[in-house]
Amino acid sequence: MNMRITTDTPDVMPQGLAATWFAEELTRRIPGSEVKVFNASSLYNNADSLEAMQAGTLEACWATTSKISGIIPEVLSLRMPALFSNYAQALLIPKTDLGAYLEDAAGEQGFVWLDWGVLSPYIGVGAKERILEIEDWPGKKVRCYEKALQTLQTDLVGASPIVMPWGEFVPSVQSGVVDAGFTSLSSWGPVKETVPYFTCFGMVPDYYAFLVADEWWIGLSPVTQKVIVEVLGEACDMQQKNQYASDMKKLAELATTDPTKPGVYLLSAEELEPYKELWLEKVREKAIETIGAGGEQAIELAIATSEELAGR
Numbered sequence: 001m002n003m004r005i006t007t008d009t010p011d012v013m014p015q016g017l018a019a020t021w022f023a024e025e026l027t028r029r030i031p032g033s034e035v036k037v038f039n040a041s042s043l044y045n046n047a048d049s050l051e052a053m054q055a056g057t058l059e060a061c062w063a064t065t066s067k068i069s070g071i072i073p074e075v076l077s078l079r080m081p082a083l084f085s086n087y088a089q090a091l092l093i094p095k096t097d098l099g100a101y102l103e104d105a106a107g108e109q110g111f112v113w114l115d116w117g118v119l120s121p122y123i124g125v126g127a128k129e130r131i132l133e134i135e136d137w138p139g140k141k142v143r144c145y146e147k148a149l150q151t152l153q154t155d156l157v158g159a160s161p162i163v164m165p166w167g168e169f170v171p172s173v174q175s176g177v178v179d180a181g182f183t184s185l186s187s188w189g190p191v192k193e194t195v196p197y198f199t200c201f202g203m204v205p206d207y208y209a210f211l212v213a214d215e216w217w218i219g220l221s222p223v224t225q226k227v228i229v230e231v232l233g234e235a236c237d238m239q240q241k242n243q244y245a246s247d248m249k250k251l252a253e254l255a256t257t258d259p260t261k262p263g264v265y266l267l268s269a270e271e272l273e274p275y276k277e278l279w280l281e282k283v284r285e286k287a288i289e290t291i292g293a294g295g296e297q298a299i300e301l302a303i304a305t306s307e308e309l310a311g312r
Contacts, residue, residue, distance in 0.1 A: 001033040001224055005060040006049040007208075008067065008166070011039045013186065014246060015117055015208050018239035019062055026231045030224065045165065047071065053213040054110050060212045062117065065102075066146040068209070073291045074105035075209075077302040079149045081283060082202050082276045087247070089309040090121040090205040091240065098305040101298070106209065112217045115232045117208030117239040120186040120247045122264075126195035127180035128173070132259050132267075134158075134274055143169050143181030148290045149283050150182055156278050170194050185264065186243060189250050196262035198254075202272055210236070 023035040049061035138158035154161035256263035288295035
């Protein structure tokens with residue numbers, strides 16, 4: 001069995017570490033197999049990986065869902081701001097009807113969604129100075145990593161969105177190409193010297209979808225499929241636990257209740273309200289439009305899931 005896997009994170013982050021372990025462990029449990037991991041988009045980025053899988057030239061991608069909405073647009077249902085309120089909910093979403101719906105949507109595009117990793121659900125903006133209120137945004141150039149909804153949110157606050165991969169962010173800040181950038185808490189940590197202020201706009205769950213090409217998958221024996229699923233389950237469990245531990249450590253070390261100081265500042269419900277009033281309806285409309293057929297169903301399912309998980 002030969003398998004190539006791409007990811008978009010370095011091998012020192014929870015996903016990269018888990019992907020590397022998965023490849024080594026799978027090779028051990030299936031003697032004679034060859035499993036190669038290409039971390040940090042060293043072979044393809046996420047979107048190009050999925051296109052290669054559809055073309056039959058790649059077997060697997062552990063993809064960030066927010067970066068593959070051009071191919072599986074239904075994942076935009078996860079990107080609605082202010083729907084979810086805590087980490088436990090983010091971990092439960094894959095086990096809900098919404099999770100099953102997204103797996104089915106991937107199947108319609110020729111992929112098998114085998115399992116889920118989790119990104120830090122603490123999504124915000126890293127900058128050289130604190131971005132707190134809507135009045136702080138106009139005139140700023142902001143790195144975005146999701147084209148459809150994040151760029152809209154940036155436009156709505158009066159800033160200029162620039163879509164770029166993560167690897168270009170720090171040099172772009174240093175050269176003045178961008179002033180700030182959307183990212184997760186886990187990605188912000190390693191670059192906090194460049195952008196010492198991180199403002200979190202609530203929980204926006206994002207995931208690592210472990211996708212394999214359907215045609216490749218059905219060509220494997222049931223025994224091989226079973227081993228892959230078992231090892232991947234262990235790898236995803238490892239990734240989620242390490243991600244959670246990493247997030248909690250960063251919050252313990254870097255959180256601040258004073259927005260004038262560097263560090264992680266979590267917007268209160270009161271501070272988040274103006275953003276919700278500005279963003280929610282327009283982002284919902286854009287998500288439905290971008291998803292296309294079934295868009296309303298996808299968004300309503302996400303809203304229903306948030307209500308189902310409320311308080312957990």
